[in-house]
Amino acid sequence: MRVPSWLAQHIAALRALLVLTAVLGLAYPLLMVGIGRLPGLSGTAAGSMTPVGSSLIGQSFDDDPRYFHSRPSATGYAPTATGASNLGPESVVDILSDDPETASQSLLTQVCARSLAAGELEGVDGSRPYCTSDGVGAVLAVFYRDGFTGPITRVVSVNQTGTPFLAAYQGVPVEPAVNDEDYVALGGVITPIRGDAPDQPAVPADAVTASGSGLDPHISPAYAELQAFRVARERGLDLDRVRDLIAEHTDGRALGFLGEPGVNVLELNLALDGR
Incomplete structure (x- = not known):
């Protein structure tokens, strides 16, 4: 028995819906979750959370001379107001x-x-x-x-x-x-x-200009070095110890050649606090 054309169109649409739901609604999200669980990626996928925030989003420390200061932000580091000036x-x-x-x-x-x-x-x-x-x-x-x-x-x-x-x-x-x-x-x-x-x-x-997002968590090694003496003095630490912490929290270029090295300010300040 020949299926009416209108019914055949509906059956084809239903098949497409089921296939796309299975592929894009189930398989693809599960694949991305699995990739996010791989070693080296799991922290970023989970938001790179620390005891006081995410290391992917900058914070302001300008009111305390004991800490390394972040670069300026046009949004005051408000995650919901990301943007430049x-x-x-x-x-x-x-x-x-x-x-x-x-x-x-x-x-x-x-x-x-x-x-x-x-x-x-x-x-x-x-x-x-x-x-x-x-x-x-x-x-x-x-x-x-x-x-x-x-x-x-x-x-x-x-x-x-x-x-x-x-x-x-x-x-x-x-x-x-x-x-x-x-x-x-x-x-x-x-x-x-x-x-x-x-x-x-x-x-x-980077000490005088804001990033495009207003949320950049990194500063340049040069800006970190500029602040090292003040931080060491305020905390009563040896300057070489502070410089060692800067080196430990300096990220290299992406893939070895993209961008510039950066120092994660939040992670560095947490290390200073022994956290």
Whole structure:
């Protein structure tokens, strides 16, 4: 007896449903669970949990000098708010305002402020190129008579309302900025000033910039080394012992050649506590 075409279509659909359910709903999940139980993978699959959190997600230790500090985070290491600040390399001009909701720091000023603070904490030179001595972006708005050419008629330090970091630029006195003034709209040419900071700052880049996720649990070995003396001093430990712990908790490049070595801050701090 010939099966009606509509019934044959339903039978074929039912077969496909059963096969896909068995393969994708049972076999594949069980295979992934089995792979996650393999030696070397089981910890990561289970969340790499420690007594105080996951070693895969960074935490902030900035309020205690006895611990190694993590890199900055745009989200405050909130796992449910992962993300970056969306500020790029062209973000060099602060929004200065009396209204806290309107005012905001450029990425350059954030980097400068973090570098200055890290330098003071660790007892090193926190200066960086294109940063002022008071920790903001060293940026001028230069006004030319003919727009982008001709004699300079006015210069403003756009990120400072107090004494400018330069007294004069090409013979023209530098003015402090005024809150809520848009110097770009007024025709100023934004001009970062490099200054005399070293090409290789003492404070590493990961100490002053956040990761793309805001949850990076690692810092560079260079940033860990910068903090080693402070941690050893605060805990009364031998500096070589602290350096040994850094080496023990430094992960190499993935597959031996991808990325850079990193130090897991949470695991290192737990080791310091003997946990």
